[in-house]
Amino acid sequence: MKFKVDQTTQKLRGGYYTPQNLADFVSKWVLEKQPKSVLEPSCGDGVFIQALHNNKCDKNIELSCFELLDTEVQKASNLCTELGFKNASVTSGDFLVWANDQLDKKIELFDAVIGNPPFIRYQFLEKSFQEQAELVFKKLDQKFTKHTNAWVPFLLSTLALLNKGGRMAMVIPSEIINVMHAQSLRSYMGEICSKILIIDPKEIWFENTLQGAVIIMAEKKTDISIPSEGVGILSVEGSEFLEKSPEVLFNETLGINGETVEGKWTKAVLNKSEISLINKIISHESVHKFKTIATVDVGIVTGANKFFLVDNETVETYNLSAYAHPMFGKSQHCPGILYDENQHKSNQLNNLPTNFLYIESDYNELPLSVQNYIQLGEQEKLNERYKCRIRKPWYKVPSIYSTEIGMLKRCHEAPRLILNSVGAYTTDTAYRITSSFTNAENLVCSFLNPLTAITAELEGRYYGGGVLELVPSEIEKLYIPVIDDYKHDPDTLNQLVKDGKVEEVIRNQGEAIFTKLGFSKQDNEELMKIWQKLRDRRMRK
Incomplete structure (x- = not known):
């Protein structure tokens, strides 16, 4: 704000x-x-x-x-x-x-x-x-x-x-x-x-x-x-x-x-031939509008992230381990498509705020060290912020649940889903996604293709800095090709994305999926050109 x-x-x-x-x-x-x-x-x-x-x-x-x-x-x-x-x-x-x-x-x-x-x-x-x-x-x-x-x-x-x-x-x-x-x-x-x-x-x-x-x-x-x-x-x-x-x-x-x-x-x-190709692809029975195969919900709204999202040092200082849960909410937390134990431990070693604090007990029932931490927040008048002051007690955050899939609200090159294998919580800088059609791993890996990247550029919005932002209603309009029970290699994809090879991943995944659906390699290359055109325009390349 x-x-x-x-x-x-x-x-x-x-x-x-x-x-x-x-x-x-x-x-x-x-x-x-x-x-x-x-x-x-x-x-x-x-x-x-x-x-x-x-x-x-x-x-x-x-x-x-x-x-x-x-x-x-x-x-x-x-x-x-x-x-x-x-x-x-x-x-x-x-x-x-x-x-x-x-x-x-x-x-x-x-x-x-x-x-x-x-x-x-x-x-x-x-x-x-x-x-x-x-x-x-x-x-x-x-x-x-x-x-x-x-x-x-x-x-x-x-x-x-x-x-x-x-x-x-x-x-x-x-x-x-x-x-x-x-x-x-x-x-x-x-x-x-x-x-x-x-x-x-x-x-x-x-x-x-x-x-x-x-x-x-x-x-x-x-x-x-x-x-x-x-x-x-x-x-x-x-x-x-x-x-x-x-x-x-x-x-x-x-x-x-x-x-x-x-x-x-x-x-x-786009020109008419480009639009025609997109329409041809999305008309395939295995290409789905996102809202028909998954639900999207905003992450946890804390009202005071710096109080509720803390690093290990803060947890140890105030003996908060009983109230601390894994969390992610920024691109630095999730450089790939997997949020697993290895990624969580890496974030901890880098002193990132990887802990979400969920404190639901009454103040008088809490240990002294936890009371001291709450008092610290009140000294900074965090309890007077709108989202906090309408809660009783102010430090008990509502809507606490995690999903197998997460997605960051903003991205640079292309949006991606994140397979959340540790049940980490997400803040309102990310979304909680639940698949209703296929397993979470398949949905996360299938999302990496040029058609989905194109529809994200068409449905999302961006500002002067070129960062792409998608809200839930826009994510629901994305198109994604999904072959149920398709076997991906999520570990390899994860490493490639972490290495900055997003474009390579999108091209290869698109070719593998679309040729399986009966489209040509040339169709995939044309989709890649359309996506690159839209992405480069947004990023002012």
């Missing part, structure tokens, strides 16, 4: 200004249709106003700008005057307040929208802004979540205010492609837009941030009944694309209709 007090002023106001060359490119595209009215909902000091001028925009255009900071409002207003815009207004205040008033009128006001909306997590917004953000979703009948970010209601409202056939082009976080909190926006755009193009760079455009950004270019339907061309993603490297015509790029990039618009947009990175 990140707290508001820990965030920089720049992050709290979402103040990452767009480089001029990107603003020029974006503005050039919307001006192709000679709009008579343009909206800039978060103009900052006026980089997009300058971009309109740089593209020789008609100075009689009706330009409506909004900005929260008074100092920036003044800069933008002065710039409009200096550049000779005759019908420009720069309004000081929260754009969403104004937008919600307009949404009530159910009218479309603008031929074009440009800009770079604020990147601010909902939890960091002031209460009044939170209320306005939620109101946008309500007025447009879209599902709201408190995991959203300020840029999402900005796009929703500006699209609603865009005239039929109008264009929106903005610089926004790359997470639009795959995060769950943007699903309402993706669905809404799929409904009202005739085509959507995302220009997806390898580089980070904004300095001093890990936040990946993309250009989104969308044209609104002239008639809601017209089918959408869907979403196209154009991957770019460097700045050469800025020398090309944005109109040509928009027209030449193919959109992929149907499921891409309905769900996450990562699939738009």
Whole structure:
């Protein structure tokens, strides 16, 4: 959890200004249709106003700008005057307040929208802004979540205010492609837009941030009944694309209709032959959706991991051995696919916190040394944390059970299941998985194949650092080929994964399993290329 007090002023106001060359490119595209009215909902000091001028925009255009900071409002207003815009207004205040008033009128006001909306997590917004953000979703009948970010209601409202056939082009976080909190926006755009193009760079455009950004270019339907061309993603490297015509790029990039618009947009990175191969493989009777063969549950939520997850030295110091149980929760605990006695002992020798403390007795019934340890936690006010204070006693953690299979929430190269042969507990940085179809060893080893790795890239989400994250609902959508009673070599696979040879393992396991199912070695190689393409994009290779 990140707290508001820990965030920089720049992050709290979402103040990452767009480089001029990107603003020029974006503005050039919307001006192709000679709009008579343009909206800039978060103009900052006026980089997009300058971009309109740089593209020789008609100075009689009706330009409506909004900005929260008074100092920036003044800069933008002065710039409009200096550049000779005759019908420009720069309004000081929260754009969403104004937008919600307009949404009530159910009218479309603008031929074009440009800009770079604020990147601010909902939890960091002031209460009044939170209320306005939620109101946008309500007025447009879209599902709201408190995991959203300020840029999402900005796009929703500006699209609603865009005239039929109008264009929106903005610089926004790359997470639009795959995060769950943007699903309402993706669905809404799929409904009202005739085509959507995302220009997806390898580089980070904004300095001093890990936040990946993309250009989104969308044209609104002239008639809601017209089918959408869907979403196209154009991957770019460097700045050469800025020398090309944005109109040509928009027209030449193919959109992929149907499921891409309905769900996450990562699939738009793939071409039709790649999607066709994936669909061919997943239609096989021995390829299963994960939720049909296994259950996924979050790990143990302690509310204070540093108190409940301890090393051997802490156990010995406070005589906690009667309350200590094996545990894992990080990649350093599980470098392979096996969590066995050897791995557990290795972790202990490396002084890792390998013990989970489960203390269920009343305080007065506990030995003095254990009482002292609990007092240590209370001195640090751990008992006042939300998850702890709602428990009685605060140090008795609920939902204590282990499963034969674990899975870390986040991964670097590819996700993997972990065969938990010692019955170790897992924290909420990992998941507890139970197979309902085949034995645990078979499921763990079968998971290592290119198709499952591909669907993890398509269903998961990632952030600026390139780490892949999967939540239970996303894991349930993964596809995995399973041949019941198939004999694997888990010890060899485990050592190869530990040695960093994940790609070799995925290729070999895929070839062994898929050829057994009647597919060719070439099919497996094509799947490998698709996975490498998606993985390298995520990791910005």
